[in-house]
Amino acid sequence: EERRKGYRHILKVQLARWVIVFMIGVITALIACSIDICIDQLSAIKFRIIKYHYDRCMLIGCMSVPFFIWVSWDALFVGFSSILVAYGEPVAAGSGIPQIKCFLNGVKIAHVVRIKTLLFKVIGVAFSVVGGLTIGKEGPMIHSGAVVAAGISQGRSTSMRLDFKATEQPSSLRYLINFFLSQIFEYFRTDQEKRDFVAAGAAAGVSAAFGAPVGGVLFSLEEGASFWNQGQTWRTFFASMVSTFTLNIVLSYYHGVPWQLNYNGLLNFGKFDEISYSGFEIPVYAVMGVIGGLLGAFFNHLNYRISVFRRRYIFRRWSQVMESMLVATITTVVAFVMTYMVVDCQALGKDPIEHPLQVFCHDGQYSSMASLWFQAPEASVRSLFHDPYGTYRPLTVAVFGFAYFFLACWTYGLSVPSGLFIPSLLTGAAWGRLVGIVIKIMFPTAQWVDVGKLALIGAAAQLGGIVRMTLSLAVILIEATGNISFGLPIMIALMVAKWIGDFFNEGLYDIHIKLMRVPLLPWEPPPMTHNIRAKEVMSHPAATIKIIERVGTVIDLLQTCNHDGFPVIEEDLPVAQREGEIPGQGLLRGVIARSQIIVLLVNKVFIGRGQTAPHVNMATFRDTYPRYPAISDVHVSVRERELFLDMSSFMNPAPYAVFDNTSMPRIFKLFRGLGLRHLVVVDKFNQVIGVITRKDLARYRFESHKGNVRLMEIPITS
């Protein structure tokens, strides 16, 4: 096909790629903006109402009124969000990062990049945040960006029944638009192209969430790339830039400072102007990294236990909604009780608090504990970073951090859309600031101790200890801080936190991926597998198809075997000479995908009794991507079952294949490097003797637990 269309065609496809990533960037940013504005408006209403009753009731003693308003507001919003997810689209729960990791790794998860998922995720995360859960809106942005990318690049949506392909109604404007769009979209309907765009979308999401375009690119590389491609990276970067720039323009406009461009991302750490550090502080940061690693590992362990419990006992939809509402209620109760119990009064006007609560403080003062709970968590992170020394008493940050840690741990994994970044940062900022305050009390003359700076390190260490992302996380934090000179301390804290955490368990996303039991391939072949050979890993005998095969046989095969691809064989060889240890099944001639066979069946491309097969071209195959009919939807008459299918012009005639004695690491490299899903195993006579799938490989995992390592086989379902 490419041969026919020439160079102009190639240039057009190139250009189309750039147009699509531009659109991905813009739309991802617009979605981020609407979430942000929505949360901003709703939260303002919530806090205004509660503050009104709070202030009123402090005087006349009707504190149950604001309490019940607060609790029921939170429970209702979170409940609604949870209903959307539990009954609407369960895959919209959580941050979506594990799912996107799997998708980019080549594992198909149902519904993960559908528009419906996006819609429920966006509404759900806004409602959950407004409902006061200990979550962030940033993680879900990555998932949103990925869905946007999948939708735009494919130019259609199954959920919305749209398909921007040339329709058959000429002579209308719609036709013209469609025709133009179809020229763009048609060529990207393959797994590889879709995955590339989704990686760009995820990067745009990170970029919008944290104002971190470089971090976004690194994120999508770290999670998605198995094969580095300069052009693709550059386009991903472009999508990220467009995304942060669009968001910046829109939010600057919304906040009444058009063209000031101070809003790089949803999460804004505020300006650290005067951060500086000396060499002797490095050990302090390393120690904070250790703390972050330990706390992170503990967090992950606890969350793992909770998740296992949840899988076992809370799998009914209504019970998931109930649990979400329960957590929302308890979070609110904890917040309410704390504002009551911990009295930490500060003079008003010193800091820009939007909704200061007086509680038990004197007039002209506000409770700094209340203010931590009584604003968006992003704002609390900023407060802990920037409020001057003395704003919070040690007890305040200690109690706050302690409570937030456990609440966040319980919350992650509820069936609501929820980000993990903000709660981790907030917990870390709390104990980091506590460390700063303690050092300041112990050494009152130490000039270098800046509680905000230490809060930042604590936040980095805590986040690093939980998610264990490395380079991308460092860059995201550096970009969000807007201060590069403090990069080294952040990197050190992250690195130490990762090392310490990895000693105990895996990162939280990886834990959740393992709980999903999907065949995710790790970065490197597991060690100690040099002695495992292809013939030990493969499934044998392979489900094969002859080059010219009876239609009935093919249908029966597809009905009994759910493989994605089948080796095509030729049998006309003296079998006697071909015997190896494992009996061969015929000479390997190619591989044909399940989807291709089904398209052939649907279009009845049969031969036999003097008929020639109808013509089918590439476009026919592309149109059915990605959701070709199930084999049960293919209807073939009894007479047609006796006809034949000729695979020779449709199969891939030069499939990747390995010999039976190829070692595991080599097979692994092929899968990772080339993004394979299945691989044919042949003997030395090029006879098919088996097939290796991704699942066969992913079974082998290298476990590290408290310094002990072992090779194990894990259960995979898909």
Next chain:
Amino acid sequence: EERRKGYRHILKVQLARWVIVFMIGVITALIACSIDICIDQLSAIKFRIIKYHYDRCMLIGCMSVPFFIWVSWDALFVGFSSILVAYGEPVAAGSGIPQIKCFLNGVKIAHVVRIKTLLFKVIGVAFSVVGGLTIGKEGPMIHSGAVVAAGISQGRSTSMRLDFKATEQPSSLRYLINFFLSQIFEYFRTDQEKRDFVAAGAAAGVSAAFGAPVGGVLFSLEEGASFWNQGQTWRTFFASMVSTFTLNIVLSYYHGVPWQLNYNGLLNFGKFDEISYSGFEIPVYAVMGVIGGLLGAFFNHLNYRISVFRRRYIFRRWSQVMESMLVATITTVVAFVMTYMVVDCQALGKDPIEHPLQVFCHDGQYSSMASLWFQAPEASVRSLFHDPYGTYRPLTVAVFGFAYFFLACWTYGLSVPSGLFIPSLLTGAAWGRLVGIVIKIMFPTAQWVDVGKLALIGAAAQLGGIVRMTLSLAVILIEATGNISFGLPIMIALMVAKWIGDFFNEGLYDIHIKLMRVPLLPWEPPPMTHNIRAKEVMSHPAATIKIIERVGTVIDLLQTCNHDGFPVIEEDLPVAQREGEIPGQGLLRGVIARSQIIVLLVNKVFIGRGQTAPHVNMATFRDTYPRYPAISDVHVSVRERELFLDMSSFMNPAPYAVFDNTSMPRIFKLFRGLGLRHLVVVDKFNQVIGVITRKDLARYRFESHKGNVRLMEIPITS
């Protein structure tokens, strides 16, 4: 082998990797520091002497004295540097970045990572910079880091005749040290491991040069990675961090402010505190990107012509030295004449000029043109970025930029070590500042015009237009600026410059790689090659070896054929049945490397006449890496020629192979994704019919010139 040693061994190797990258980071930084300090000291002497005579002679009219001192100093230093390179180690010339790109791509270039190269490069670059050439010391740092990495990771140096492997003298301290070291080093003597460490070293070099650890990682990924590996990336990042931190400590100490840690890299852009921008400035930056792209393309074209001329006419060593000295002289003359002709006087004391020259200015003033020439180029970049508006008249920067452009273009490619970054940045900063001054003159009330800011954009655009690196360059500049909020404008300028430049020609490094005629594989398979099949690309017939082959036959084969690897075949099959279109050469059973055969020959692992072969283990093969003897050094008696070699236990029994009808893009993906050097082509009966090497693939290039694209075959020698 791995099987035998168990998990402790794996952990030890892992730990050893970290230790090695730590050492790479430290040593790279120390080398960078010594270059810097050396240049600093020598330049101070030079400028002090010249200034003394200059000031003295302005009064009594003996201007020829400082002129001759200046010219002869520069010619001598550059001449010495050029002699080192031309007579000592020609591969030390230039920035070394094209060579490192090739190395990381898998192309072997002789001497590129030898200690001797490093030594000559380091001394050479210091002398060239002190000799006043329009070059930077940053590019060579990348090469230096790579050599350090290769040397350390292999634990030995051929040039220095050192080998940190366990020796046979027990009972000595040396033995203990050696034993410890050998435990570390022994396992990394393979191409793959070495390349990974070299990538880390290059990153450490970038990091030391620009204070850009993240940029360093991205650089080595952009240039070297064909297969993304999280662990490897993380180690690379660690090396970069260690490098910038070490450099920071040493240079802070040297400059008398220990522990202040203000010296992140050799190149320091100085602190941009108050940079801010509004949305409407974006088009201005885009236009500057266009200018940078055009100027860059022109620079590359000119340098290409000069390089071709040089290759044709200036290939003798003495003529290379002469040319270098000529360029040095002319550069100095230009500088001297300019300080004379362009009178631009500024009040002293306003700016921190180290060696102010009065020239024709009044007392208490200095010539700002003279100051641009009369300091290290890095300092001039800083001056153009930070000196307040009015420091330079438009004519000054225009003339300076113009002269620097052509001088830099002539200089790059001389046989001296020389970096391209600084001259590009300086040229760009000059015209960028000029743009700023012109806008300021036209719109005197425009508040947003900051000449320093526009100089920075100009520098980015010019550099982007010349080298066309994308993501890594953006990050390097952002990190060097230390200001992340100005990232977007830099990215836009770079991106536009790349697009415009790519319309005309390739990046300068790629042009020089093409001139070297090495089989570098591009990122993606060239388009329009779907119809090219393996059988059209392969060499046929392949040089093959039988599983058990007569020693004499093997030696004859190695002497006549310089391939790196040979397919091992089995011939005991009825040939009649095996005929395809292309006659098969026997059943493929494995692949054996040239080096392995030679080790077998040297160790006389022969069988025949009842003898059994002596035992050879993995360590024997590893010891000879990377320089195994030539076949001409293998001496075998006539009787031994009649014995046999048994390949079966040494060959790779499961080589990657493709069918004859595999399409070019698939073959390409295999080479890039798995880092192959050769690939066996088999027919459908698994009979060897040919071999594809890297060279066979690299011949196909996709050319773009002024918007026209075509597929061409380029000549490759190696």
